[in-house]
Amino acid sequence: MGKALAALVPALLLDGQGYLLEANDRAAELLQLENHYRRGGHYDQIISKRTRICWVELCQRLESELSASIEMYCHTGEWMEWQLSAFGTNYLFTGFNITSRRRRNDKRVFENLPVGLQQFTPEGYHVDSNTIQREIWGDEHPLFKDPDYNIIEDPFYQQIGLSQLFREALHTLQPARREILLRYKEDIRDGVTRLQPYYYEATVFPVPNRETGSTDLFLMLNEITAQKLAVKRLEKSERLLDNIVENLPIGYIQFDHYGFVRRVNHTQRRFFRMREAALDKHYNIMSDAFASIYGFDKLFAKVMGENKMLRIEMQMDFSLEKEWTDLQKEVWVDLTILPLQDPVNKKQIVVMLVNDITEQKRERKIRTQLQRNTEQLHLLFDAVDMGYATMERNGLVTFVNRKAVAMSGGDIKRGCNIFITLPEFAANTPFAIRFAEAMKSNVSESFYSYFSRMDKWYDFMLTPMPDGALSVFIRDITESRKMQKDLYRANNQLNRLNKSLVNQNQQLEDFAHITSHNLRAPIANLKALMQMYMASGQSQERELYLSMLQEVIHKIDETLNDLVDVVQIRKNDDVEREQLYFAERLQYVKDVLLVDIEVSGIQLTTSFEKAPMLEFPRVYLDSILQNLVTNAIRYRTLERIPSLHLKSWKENGRIVLTAEDNGLGIDMERFGSKLFGFRKTFHKNKDAKGIGLFITKTQVEAMGGSIRAESTPGEGTKFIITFKPE
Incomplete structure (x- = not known):
């Protein structure tokens, strides 16, 4: 014991009751024992009041073979671990310096705090910080790069109020707390860059430094961005709600x-x-x-x-x-x-x-009166000899009188849909189309329509009403339509007869003119050849003249046949029309001209989608298509592959057919007026007769249509045919 008391290790000797028997100088210094306490003082008075562990509890730990030790911070700034052990009938209380270990533990706690914590000198210079605090500032912050950097003097932190927290804590020696907007950070989402604010709860608190005798300042930063933004959103929603209520x-x-x-x-x-x-x-x-x-x-x-x-x-x-x-x-x-x-x-x-709801009450009253008036009006319409109905925009019937029900021939009643109940009123029928036009323009529409189911003609007047509904007035005009139809047929028959007479007279004049014009030269040639034949005395020469006579006679016969064809076309103005598809009739022509098409190598393309069919005499349409294809083959150029594109569409209720080739073309300034003339040719082609386009024009005009041409020499020709509808 004497050696222990003499050593540098602090030690206390206590009796079984916890009273101090002896204390060496080192222990007396650490525990601040005055001389009169070195003997006779009790453990609870000396140590227990500092550690909150009494003598009885410490002895029980020792008897239970548990750790009978305590840790205590001494006024010297040292941490000591005091260990109790049995020493005969007494107890020895030995102290060990654990300051370094405690500091390592404090550093570990400091580093693993869930918030940022940083130590500063009283002047505002950085001393130490944990990892979270470093992540908040960033490694490039002057705190960690510049040893002379002072956070209290930084203008930015003065502006946001952080510097004031340091001064307040240093002045009051009490913790100072404030919420601050510390920084902004770029947040990139979906290619859009936004500045995201970061809010922190900053707390600066003073801690006395026993080693230096000064007061260190600690800054604790706890991110509250989510809470702050939630509060701001709440405040915003409150303002929005307040604005909505207002x-x-x-x-x-x-x-x-x-x-x-x-x-x-x-x-x-x-x-x-x-x-x-x-x-x-x-x-x-x-x-x-x-x-x-x-x-x-x-x-x-x-x-x-x-x-x-x-x-x-x-x-x-x-x-x-x-x-x-x-x-x-x-x-x-x-x-x-x-x-x-x-x-x-x-x-x-x-x-x-x-x-x-004053206006709504007034409107209800007016609506009630209006309903009463409407019912009276419906009674009136039931008494008149005219069909009458009202319906909504969607075709829902709101009223129909008895006459209209009888005229419809169906089960028409209030609440049914007219477009579904009656097939004559279904989609795309004249009634449905006019109904839509009247509702769109808000203007009355009048028209008549034939109901084949009942063999009846009805005259309709559709009148939009201010409330968005539609009034329908119906009159039975079957008898008057029949009389009109009979009169129309009689007039048509008379017009056709008159037109036929005029046409025949014109044909006679044209035939006489064409005959005199086209037969004069061949007959003159025939007469001259006969004279030369009669005057010749040589058999060989006479045979030559005879062959020339045969050729002239053949030409005269061909001309007469062409003239007969033209007259027949003009005469037969009542030729029967039928529903024809351009594609089918063109295929027929291609089959007829198969050899010519193959030999010429012409490329035929079509575009009949917009108007695929036509009501027209089949023989005429076949002839027209054949002449157009033949012309493209006959007047092709050797400089490029011949082509012909046929296209049809509807324009102003008529069907238009174009045929565009890439052949020799025609000088329209020189020959445009003669292009469709009889026996007119404009190229040195041995097969050209000048009759094809003349017949085509005759056939088109005989059915009320027209034909014209556009052409550029060396580029090709485009024929435009407009067909008159039936």
Whole structure:
């Protein structure tokens, strides 16, 4: 024991009751034992008051073979671990310096804190920080790069209030706390860069430094961005809700649980024409005389007592109230009174929604009167000898009189859909088309239509009405239509007969002109050859003249046959039309001209999608297509592969057919007026007769159509044929 007391290891010798028997100098220094305490002082007075572990508890630990040791911070700035051990009938209390270990543990705790923590000198210079704090600042922050950097003197941190926290904590020696917007960070989402604010709760607290005798400052940063943004969103939603309430299209009045008005929105103030002075008074619905007239005090009490919503319509005369409103008239209001809980103090409040329904009540009254008048009008229409019905935009019948039901021949009644019930009124029928036009233009439409199911003609007038519905007036015009049809047939027959006579006269004139023009030269040649034949005495020469005579006679016969074909076309103006498809008739022509098409190598392309069919005489259409293809082959150029493109479409109710080739072309300035002439040719082609285009033009015009051409020499020719509809 003497050696232990003499050593540098601090040691205390205590008896079985915990009283101090001996203490060496080192122990006395650490425990600040005065001389009179070195003997006779009790453990609980010396140590227990600092460690909160009494002598009895420490001895029990030792007897239970547990660790009978305590850790204690001494005034010297050292951490000591005191170990109790048995020493005979007494106890030895030995101290060991664990300052380094405690500092390592403190550093570990410091590093693993869930918030950022940083130590500064009292002047504001960085000393140490944990990892989270470094991540908050970033490794490039001057705190970690510049040893002379002072955070208190930084203008930015002075501006956001962080520097003031340091000064406040140093001045008061108390923790100082504030929420700060520390920085912004780029947040890139979907290619869009946004600046994301980062909020922190900053706490600066002073800690005395026993080693230096000064006070260190610690900065703790705890990120609260999510909470802060949530608060801001809440504040924004509150402002939005407040704005919505203020601008609701109906009145909004809020009462507290005593009946005092807490809030009146703009719509309600405007509706009641509330005086500004009245808004400053403490209005109470339970004590207001005007409110009592209409039982608002009882309604309020009922809603509060039963905690249920209440809705009621009532008529109120505001001329009885002079104090807080300038609305001096009777109005109808729709009231919704509902109980709510104040989110702040959790007390019950009452909200009253006020909707001015004066106009709706007036409209209902007018609508009732209108319905009565409509019923009387329907009775009147049932008595007239004309079909009448009303229907909505979608074809829903709202009224139909007896005459219209009889005329329809179907089960037409109120509530049915006219477009479904009657096939004559289905989609794309004349009635449906005119119905849509009338509703779109808001202008009456008149037309007549034939109902084959009943063999009836009806005259319709569709009149849009202001309420969006449609009135339909129907007259039976079957008899008049039959008389018109008979008269039309008679007139047509007379016109055809007259046209035929005029046509025949014109044919005779044309035939005489063409015959004299086209036979004069061949006959003159024939006469000259006969004279030369008669005058010749040599048999060989006479045989030559005879062969030339045969050739001239053949040409005269060919000309006469062509003239007969033309006359026949013009004469036969009543040739039968039939439904023909361009593609089918062109295929027929291609089969006929197969050899010519193969030899010439012509490329035939078509575009018949917009008008695939035509009502026309088959023999005429085949002849027209054959002449167009033959012309493209006959007058092709050797410079390129010949081609012909046929295209059809509808224009102004007529069908147009074009045939465009890439052949020799025609000089339209020189030959345009003669292009469709009889026996007119414009190229040195041995097969050219000048009859094809003339016949084509004759056939087209015989059916009421027209043909023209566009051409550029060396590029090709385009024929445009317009067919007259049946």
